[in-house]
Amino acid sequence: MRRMTELVRLEVHDGVGTIRLDRPKMNAISFQVQDELRTVAAEAADRDDVKAVVLYGGERVFAAGNDVKEMADLGYADMVKLGGSVQSAVTAIARIPKPVVAAITGYALGGGCELALAADLRFAHEKAVLGQPEILLGIIPGAGGTQRLSRLVGPSKAKDLIFTGRFVQADEALAIGLVDRVVPGESPEAVYTEAVAWAAQFADAATYAVRAAKEAIDRGIEVDLDTGLEIERAQFAALFATEDRTTGMKSFVENGPGKARFAGA
Numbered sequence: 001m002r003r004m005t006e007l008v009r010l011e012v013h014d015g016v017g018t019i020r021l022d023r024p025k026m027n028a029i030s031f032q033v034q035d036e037l038r039t040v041a042a043e044a045a046d047r048d049d050v051k052a053v054v055l056y057g058g059e060r061v062f063a064a065g066n067d068v069k070e071m072a073d074l075g076y077a078d079m080v081k082l083g084g085s086v087q088s089a090v091t092a093i094a095r096i097p098k099p100v101v102a103a104i105t106g107y108a109l110g111g112g113c114e115l116a117l118a119a120d121l122r123f124a125h126e127k128a129v130l131g132q133p134e135i136l137l138g139i140i141p142g143a144g145g146t147q148r149l150s151r152l153v154g155p156s157k158a159k160d161l162i163f164t165g166r167f168v169q170a171d172e173a174l175a176i177g178l179v180d181r182v183v184p185g186e187s188p189e190a191v192y193t194e195a196v197a198w199a200a201q202f203a204d205a206a207t208y209a210v211r212a213a214k215e216a217i218d219r220g221i222e223v224d225l226d227t228g229l230e231i232e233r234a235q236f237a238a239l240f241a242t243e244d245r246t247t248g249m250k251s252f253v254e255n256g257p258g259k260a261r262f263a264g265a
Contacts, residue, residue, distance in 0.1 A: 008036035010043050015203030016196055017050035021057040026064035029111040034089035041092035052099040052199035055119050059189045062104045063112025083142060090143045094118035097211045099202050103195035104128045105188040114141055117148040122179040124170045125191040130178060133165035153177050206244035207264035
C-alpha cells in the first residue's frame, strides 16, 4: 500500500522513476523529508514498473543540506535518538536495488551532498556546487559523508573537503571523481534530461542481472577480495535460475550480442 508524501514524491514514466525533492526554497532536508525519502525509496524498490531511478531536486537546487534550524536546539541525547534517522534516509536511497543517478542542479551541500553520494552515478549541471560544510557549524557529516565520500574520492581528498568545508564547483567535482558527468547548457534542467536518458536504457534490461551486479559491487567493495569473489560467485550462479539468462544466451548464440529482448524475469 502506497503512503501519501508531501515533500518527496515518486513519479514514474516509461520505466524511469524520478524521486523528486520539493521543499521550497532550498530543499532543506528536514526530519519529515527524511521520513518521506525512506517511504519513496521503498516504493521505488518494490515497484516492477520502476527499472531505474533519477534523484532530482528541481531546476533551482538539488538540496542545500539538512535543516539546521530544526537541529539547532537539539542536544546530545536528542541526536542519539535521531541520528539513525538522519543516516537511514540516505541509506534507503543507496539500497534501492536498481540503478540510481543523481541529477544535480544548483547546490548539493551537506546532507544534500550526502544524498547525492548514495546514488550510483552523479550528473551535475556545469553551474552546480557541491560540498560538505558541516565543519563550519562545529559538526561533521552525519548521513554517511565521512564514509561514502572517502570511498568515492579517496581519503585525502575527502579530508580536504570535510576539514575545510569548502565548496566545489562542477569542473573540480568531475576532476576528483565526485561527479561522473558535467552537463553544459543554459537551462539547469538539461542535467535532468540527460539523467533520464541514462536511466531509460534499463527499461528493457535484464532486471535481475542489473540488480545482482549492483549488489555484488556494493557489498564486495566493503569486504576483502576473497569474500567479494564469493559474493560475485553466488550472484553469478543465481542468475542461471532466471528466464532472462536463458533468453540472453539463446539470443547470443542465434543472433549475436546485444539483440536479446528481456522480460525482466
